[in-house]
Amino acid sequence: MICLFDRFPVLGQTLPHVDLGEFPTPVRKLVSLGDLLGIRSLYVKDDGVSAPLYGGSKVRKLEFLLGGALRNGAKTVLTFGYAGSNHAATTAFYGDRLGLRTVSMLLPQPPADYVRTNLLLQLASGTELRPCSSAGTLLLDALRVLAAHRMKDGRFPEIIFPGGSSPAGIAGFVNAAFELKQQVEAGILPAPDCIYIAAGTMGTAAGLLLGLRAAGLPTEVMAISVLPGKYVNADRLAAICRRANAFLRRNDGAFPVVDMSGRQFHVRSGFVGTGYAAPTPGGIEAIRLTRETEGIALEGTYTGKTMAALLADARSGALDGKTVLFWNTFNGRPVENAVAGQNYRDLPAPLHRYFEDPPEGTPG
Numbered sequence: 001m002i003c004l005f006d007r008f009p010v011l012g013q014t015l016p017h018v019d020l021g022e023f024p025t026p027v028r029k030l031v032s033l034g035d036l037l038g039i040r041s042l043y044v045k046d047d048g049v050s051a052p053l054y055g056g057s058k059v060r061k062l063e064f065l066l067g068g069a070l071r072n073g074a075k076t077v078l079t080f081g082y083a084g085s086n087h088a089a090t091t092a093f094y095g096d097r098l099g100l101r102t103v104s105m106l107l108p109q110p111p112a113d114y115v116r117t118n119l120l121l122q123l124a125s126g127t128e129l130r131p132c133s134s135a136g137t138l139l140l141d142a143l144r145v146l147a148a149h150r151m152k153d154g155r156f157p158e159i160i161f162p163g164g165s166s167p168a169g170i171a172g173f174v175n176a177a178f179e180l181k182q183q184v185e186a187g188i189l190p191a192p193d194c195i196y197i198a199a200g201t202m203g204t205a206a207g208l209l210l211g212l213r214a215a216g217l218p219t220e221v222m223a224i225s226v227l228p229g230k231y232v233n234a235d236r237l238a239a240i241c242r243r244a245n246a247f248l249r250r251n252d253g254a255f256p257v258v259d260m261s262g263r264q265f266h267v268r269s270g271f272v273g274t275g276y277a278a279p280t281p282g283g284i285e286a287i288r289l290t291r292e293t294e295g296i297a298l299e300g301t302y303t304g305k306t307m308a309a310l311l312a313d314a315r316s317g318a319l320d321g322k323t324v325l326f327w328n329t330f331n332g333r334p335v336e337n338a339v340a341g342q343n344y345r346d347l348p349a350p351l352h353r354y355f356e357d358p359p360e361g362t363p364g
């Protein structure tokens with residue numbers, strides 16, 4: 001169900017799209033956690049179950065991005081991320097199912113359990129894995145990979161932006177806002193006063209923000225940054241929104257101009273800790289509390305830090321009397337079967353350390 005296309009039928013003709021997930025994703029009231037925090041109206045929108053086999057927020061973007069690759073007749077898609085990138089793993093998983101070859105260029109990051117899973121998932125998907133030692137050499141490496149595939153396929157691979165945050169990928173989260181609007185109209189939840197959502201490449205928050213305004217919801221977006229403020233900040237988020245807005249209007253003149261000048265969103269950099277994927281005490285507490293009260297499994301890179309921000313705001317009284325929505329963006333489907341029988345030694349050697357080194361902070 002693509003609510004965006006119901007509202008803007010021309011987009012249904014101009015934007016490529018392929019069904020990968022099951023929408024709408026469920027909304028549920030978090031009674032126990034809400035009681036504990038003194039928030040009477042706390043809800044989760046669970047994109048963890050956005051698809052039956054492998055969920056998470058990236059499925060929304062990839063419906064548009066892989067749809068575009070198919071429409072263009074691509075044979076191979078090339079994308080980028082950190083070693084444990086959910087985006088790269090999701091691209092690999094669904095690319096493989098659509099008969100596309102996938103290439104992931106991966107930068108180093110701190111070790112974590114989900115990094116292992118995501119690497120093995122790419123191995124199982126037949127992905128060509130290209131570890132890169134630093135962002136500085138990534139561009140040159142990418143040009144080499146592009147040239148090699150041009151030789152092999154007779155054409156360049158389709159490039160998918162890091163995090164899937166090109167305007168087309170962002171359309172997936174514009175749609176998500178229209179989906180939420182329908183759930184509000186159906187009485188599943190009151191119109192939220194604010195939404196807490198993790199922000200890395202910011203396409204997710206940008207799409208949501210654009211979609212909320214276009215759908216006529218005044219909800220504030222709390223974009224909880226997982227990267228230093230140099231990369232994730234309000235100016236960049238506004239610029240990404242404006243680009244995506246222009247793209248949607250080029251594809252359907254009926255899509256409104258969304259004014260980004262007001263204070264309708266907050267980019268919060270106070271919960272990153274020492275950097276991307278570095279565990280924080282607040283994140284660890286948030287993961288434990290959410291598991292114990294609601295049985296929801298968060299992780300330390302995105303959703304744990306986002307919930308840590310919500311907890312801090314609740315405890316400061318800033319959320320008193322408000323309807324608050326936590327957007328769970330992390331895959332909630334078990335992937336043991338999908339990675340069973342995969343051996344990390346079949347990965348390129350620079351990636352073995354994620355399986356051989358203990359996770360950060362572990363003694364020994």
Ligand SMILES: *Cc1c(COP(=O)(O)O)cnc(C)c1O
Pocket residue numbers: 056057058086087163165198199200201202203204205302303329330331
């Ligand atoms: C990618 C991702 C995000 C953030 O999305 P961006 O568009 O990169 O800001 C949030 N949560 C999870 C679990 C993700 O994988």
